[in-house]
Amino acid sequence: MEEYERLSGIGYKDIEPWIAPVAARKLAADAISVEEKNLLVNEIRRRLHRS
Known part of the structure; x- marks a missing residue:
């Protein structure tokens, strides 16, 4: 993720x-x-329960 952020300029x-x-x-x-x-x-369930 850090490499993607560095290369794309898009943050998490x-x-x-x-x-x-x-x-x-x-x-x-x-x-x-x-x-x-x-x-x-x-992963979907985890994210849905978190929101």
Whole structure:
């Protein structure tokens, strides 16, 4: 994340609101493993409960 911020000039505060929607979109992608789906669902749930 630090490298991305340095190269893009975009900080975590700008990216953070997009993490849950991007994770939700990725759930619909083909060819992701059950393990990755579980990680995405857990991250989405964590973020939803935090807000």
